[in-house]
Amino acid sequence: MRILSPALKGLIKLRWSSIDNFLLNPESTQTMLFNNLVHSGQFTEFGKKFDFQHIDSIREYKKNVPVNEYEDLKPYIQKMMEGSQNVLWNSPVTWFAKSSGTTSDKSKFIPVSNESMEDGHFKSAKDLLALYYRNFPQSGIMSGKCLTLGGSHQVNQLNADSYYGDLSAVMIQNMSYFTQLIRTPDISIALMQEWEEKIEKMAESTILEDVTMIAGVPTWTIVLIKKIFEITGKNNLHDIWPNLELYIHGGVNFTPYEQQFKTLIPSPNMHYLETYNASEGFFASQDIIGRDGLLLFLNHGIYYEFMPMEEYGKEHPETLQLQEVEIGKNYALVISTNSGLWRYIVGDTVQFVSTNPFRIKVSGRIKSFINAFGEEVIVDNADYALAKACRNTAAEVNDYTAAPVYFSDDSNGCHEWAIEFEKQPESLDHFIYVLDKSLQEINSDYEAKRYKDIALRAPIVHVLPKGTFNRWLKNKGKLGGQHKIPRLCNDRKLLEEILGLVTSTSMA
Numbered sequence: 001m002r003i004l005s006p007a008l009k010g011l012i013k014l015r016w017s018s019i020d021n022f023l024l025n026p027e028s029t030q031t032m033l034f035n036n037l038v039h040s041g042q043f044t045e046f047g048k049k050f051d052f053q054h055i056d057s058i059r060e061y062k063k064n065v066p067v068n069e070y071e072d073l074k075p076y077i078q079k080m081m082e083g084s085q086n087v088l089w090n091s092p093v094t095w096f097a098k099s100s101g102t103t104s105d106k107s108k109f110i111p112v113s114n115e116s117m118e119d120g121h122f123k124s125a126k127d128l129l130a131l132y133y134r135n136f137p138q139s140g141i142m143s144g145k146c147l148t149l150g151g152s153h154q155v156n157q158l159n160a161d162s163y164y165g166d167l168s169a170v171m172i173q174n175m176s177y178f179t180q181l182i183r184t185p186d187i188s189i190a191l192m193q194e195w196e197e198k199i200e201k202m203a204e205s206t207i208l209e210d211v212t213m214i215a216g217v218p219t220w221t222i223v224l225i226k227k228i229f230e231i232t233g234k235n236n237l238h239d240i241w242p243n244l245e246l247y248i249h250g251g252v253n254f255t256p257y258e259q260q261f262k263t264l265i266p267s268p269n270m271h272y273l274e275t276y277n278a279s280e281g282f283f284a285s286q287d288i289i290g291r292d293g294l295l296l297f298l299n300h301g302i303y304y305e306f307m308p309m310e311e312y313g314k315e316h317p318e319t320l321q322l323q324e325v326e327i328g329k330n331y332a333l334v335i336s337t338n339s340g341l342w343r344y345i346v347g348d349t350v351q352f353v354s355t356n357p358f359r360i361k362v363s364g365r366i367k368s369f370i371n372a373f374g375e376e377v378i379v380d381n382a383d384y385a386l387a388k389a390c391r392n393t394a395a396e397v398n399d400y401t402a403a404p405v406y407f408s409d410d411s412n413g414c415h416e417w418a419i420e421f422e423k424q425p426e427s428l429d430h431f432i433y434v435l436d437k438s439l440q441e442i443n444s445d446y447e448a449k450r451y452k453d454i455a456l457r458a459p460i461v462h463v464l465p466k467g468t469f470n471r472w473l474k475n476k477g478k479l480g481g482q483h484k485i486p487r488l489c490n491d492r493k494l495l496e497e498i499l500g501l502v503t504s505t506s507m508a
Helices: 006-024 026-041 045-049 058-064 070-081 114-135 167-174 177-181 195-206 218-232 255-264 379-393 428-442 444-453 468-475 493-507
Strands: 095-100 107-112 145-148 163-165 211-215 246-249 271-278 281-285 294-296 302-308 331-337 344-355 358-365 396-405 414-423 460-464
Touching: 006 026, 006 114, 026 045, 026 058, 026 302, 026 331, 045 070, 070 095, 070 107, 095 167, 107 167, 114 167, 114 271, 114 281, 163 167, 195 218, 218 246, 218 255, 218 396, 255 379, 255 396, 271 294, 281 331, 358 379, 379 396, 379 428, 396 468, 396 493, 414 468, 414 493, 428 444, 428 460, 460 493, 468 493
Parallel strands: 095 163, 145 211, 211 246, 246 271, 414 460
Antiparallel strands: 095 107, 271 281, 281 294, 294 358, 302 331, 331 344, 344 358, 396 414
16 A cells, blocks of 8 residues: 655645645636636737627627637737737747648647646646545556656747647656656656657666656557567566556547557556547546546636537527537537637537536547548547447557548548558458448448448458558658548548558668
């Protein structure tokens, strides 16, 4: 049994009290936060333009302020990056999180105020640990170090007063002295930009540490673990870090990677905790280990709206408040934050799995889906089907992407998959069969289109050489911890680039 220090016990109890308060009072918590945000923003350039001073209800806020995507707020953000203040937020904003999509060469620069760091990201991290201790009161995670796999950009200076980098770089630079003491690797390694060298140095520098928890996206965490095994000659991570007990993950669905982690860390005492953390904010975390759904953080500087997907693209889309949402329905997440993101569409879609308390799961991206034939397949469907196919064929997947094959004169359509396996299925034909049947099981629209092959025939699956997706990311200058392969695309551009890369490599 590990004994917590009085100071740590006090901090955990304080966080439990705060969490319990918004659990008991979700709507009033969000309303109070909304009022504080609008009050803070009323004399900013944005607030004056949309008359925040005279907004005294959420209804008026929705009427006055349009729903915004990044391009809508970009002129304001550009001013802030050039040094102007009081533009979107009323306190000085000198940090920007660089966030770039894998399908575009454009980068987003998300303002990160001191309030959003302290009341958002850092407070959420404390709450995550408090929730974990509520599950496991005798945990020893604070007796060792947290290994963090951050992003791929160092902090860069914009001007005399402004800086940018990946969210992880921004957070590392602004962490408290105590937090720096309990994390590894050293900041000089954590912020390296060249990922192959970075993984090597991370492995070498952390082998002798007492690592009790790891945080990072699954793909790069697996790469790091394999590098550590290569250096040490071990094949069980607990032989290297015997006190390791927690892996904190997010960014992609963990289901396709779960079996790989159980192979790399074969211990019943290993726990896995999912989070929903983005450049725009730390939105949610699992509150009960092993239960589906992430607890939505309601008093962390973010006011939430939920846009039914049928509203997306309309000139004046309707959005819902917490008390109006339905379980199982797909919503685009719209946020207003204490960094000055006003009615901002994050780009993710979420579904509620519970409304008492409010728990969500990330179901995909607004622009990451296949609906070429009315089948409306989302990433959550694809992950489910892929995981089931892996279980049935003893396969393990590193990454994947899929796109439609359109109708031709002599053939109907289908879905075409490019999959990079860690362990190939015993039978590829059976894998495809289970994948197809599982998609039909989870998605009735896909099932209807597959009926007797009338609209869709069976999917095509390409087995990619290992490392293909990393080569594509590297060619795009996007190799790193926070960049991800788009899982589903409604056009063929990405898929054809990937398959073209395989062809050109094999011919070289």
